[in-house]
Amino acid sequence: MTSLTPRPKWWQIYLIFPLLIVLFILDHQLKISTRGHQAVQIGIVLIVYGLVHLWLRANATALSGMDREQAYGKITVIQFPAFQPPESSSENRLMLQLPDSEMNGVLSDTFEMDYVDAVSLPVDEVPQELKKE
Numbered sequence: 001m002t003s004l005t006p007r008p009k010w011w012q013i014y015l016i017f018p019l020l021i022v023l024f025i026l027d028h029q030l031k032i033s034t035r036g037h038q039a040v041q042i043g044i045v046l047i048v049y050g051l052v053h054l055w056l057r058a059n060a061t062a063l064s065g066m067d068r069e070q071a072y073g074k075i076t077v078i079q080f081p082a083f084q085p086p087e088s089s090s091e092n093r094l095m096l097q098l099p100d101s102e103m104n105g106v107l108s109d110t111f112e113m114d115y116v117d118a119v120s121l122p123v124d125e126v127p128q129e130l131k132k133e
Helices: 010-029 034-058 060-068
Strands: none
Touching: 010 034, 034 060
């Protein structure tokens, strides 16, 4: 935007939220019935909507000017060459090879887990470095 085009007065819209909080706090301190609180809260919401509507009407030209504003910037396009696998291994080459001890049936509804043979040690024979965890 140039300096001649009007800018929206954002500070006015930012004051509406604290006003909403103050009005609800004042409503909480009133000694009225439940229906009275509901009526006051509906009134507060309508007042806030009215203030937002007035702000939008007052700043309509500035907001539409922001919409029409051209965005200028620099765009850099980086092109990567396509990967060409070696000719000798191009037939039936797997894209992802999982070790045998991984999950089977990744794309199915159930998973089958293969277990790895682990060496089990009695608790008394565990080295001191491992007990400090």
